[in-house]
Amino acid sequence: MTNLRRLDLNLLVTLDALLEERNVTRAAQRLNYSQPSVSVQLAKLRETFSDPLLLPGPRGMTPTARALELREPLRQALDELERAVLPVAPFDPATAQDTWRVAATDNAEQAILLPLLARLRALAPNTRLAVIQAEPPRLGKQAQTGAIDLGFHTTDEIPEGLRYRPLFREHYVLVGRTGHPRLKRRPTLAQFCKLEHVIASPDGGGFRGITDTVLERAGLQRRVVLSVPHFLFVLSAVANTDLVAMLPSRLVRGVPGLKTFDLAVEIPGYEMAMFWHERSHRDPGHQWLRERIVETV
Template sequence: MVGITVDNRLRRLDLNLLVTLDALLSELNVTRAALRLHYSQPSVSVQLAKLRDIFDDPLLLPGPRGMRPTQRAEQLREPLREALDALERAVAPARPFDPLAAAHTWKLAATDYAESTIVLPALQGLRTSAPGSRLAVVEMAPPRFEKQAEQGDIDIAFHTTIEAPEGLRRRILFAERYVLIGRAGHPRLKRRPTLAQFCKLEHVIVSPDGGGFRGVTDEVLGEAGLSRRVTLSVPHFLFLIAAVAQTDLVAMAPYRLVRGNAALTIVEAPVSVRGYEMCMLWHERAHRDPAHQWLREHIVASVG
């Protein structure tokens, strides 16, 4: 039909007609095309008539050995096969993820605490299991990481459960608690200090926002009408550990971050400070991706 627009032609097509056309162009024979498609010969003939009407072209003409394609049909053959191949790939079931053959680049958003307690324990296993993949650890930006996950800029973020945004999927990785730390051989930490002794020690705290001299420990002490001497405020836990290891400063620190550190003395604090849960966060868009599922399970197994 002359004058049919591309849009109207597409509206009149359905996938079955395109599959039939592909079979006809391959077999150049209605009977063989019907056998290939598991259709009856009359059904294929009816579909061929619809295709001729839609494309305003005979498409297949009688020949000495079956049928021969028109010039229009020859023009359709390759793009049609490419389109159907792409569609088959698109609707095919997701292939199982093979980490040994993968060449992914994963992006994880983490603080220095999460880098040490989550990413680092998972790192060697990632290099062994998925040697062709790469890992980028990016700065944790809580106000932005929900949008970053939605846009695919990050794959996973690590954050405390209580502060995690509701719009992301989550999985709790572990519960963390606070302990009192000082340098190895610290004269005031040969045994657990009393509450009064604890308050007289010089403390260092992490202030993520920068420059703060109060934390959760101070809130607990304040409820009891007490206070401690906080003489150093730093932005990162790793600097806190270095400062404690090289001075007589002490700190309340997450246990997983300091356990096994021979440069430190670790004791139970005389004040009970509520700990927190660390969780893994990701967007719904990646939830069913086999590679993403594998990465999540690897991280869970690594921090167990």
């Protein structure tokens, strides 16, 4: 059993670099150490853990099973330790040079990030924003590993263990192009079902949504003839054809060439939220960004 009181914490920093780089030379460069120094520390680590930890391989070094077990808890522990010992500096947006990585669907990009951009550039001109396509099955892991700083998703599907804040409630509207021959006035449900619909299916290829579930309860069925993965393609398809779509109201707000209608039947909406990992909760820059997003929406 390793005695933590006798363990040099610098060795753990070296182990973290070795597990990340899987190469003694690169780890030494990352730590600003000499290669022999890192080799000596690796030998001490092997003795401490009674395990080789890293073995020579065809493409660098290969971690043992014990090393793989250590990697994630070690990374989390070092993150917590770094936050504990570093002084919390006030965040000055005018001079900040942060790069924020945010996961969002194209719907969230339009409804949340696009309205934020002008203010973000004016208040924090030296910061950068990287928008990553949101993939719901991976969001929790991305937040835990630090691959993303912030994400947007519906409240009922926020990954467990993350902090979140609701931003707004959204409802669906029927959308068609201005001049659509069958949308001179709000259609009845029977007329709605006879229209040709396009649907956004983030998982790909789906032809059903919450609208279809509601219609089936009333004994009705609509005609979904096109399924696409992105909301913005839905907008283009609706604007350039006689297809119609049920879309979040914020997505079509102010878009020229389109007209919207509320249906005679209520289609359940959703609550949009932003989420983040505990490690970022008290970070002044992260707090500042979250506050600007809340103000924007």
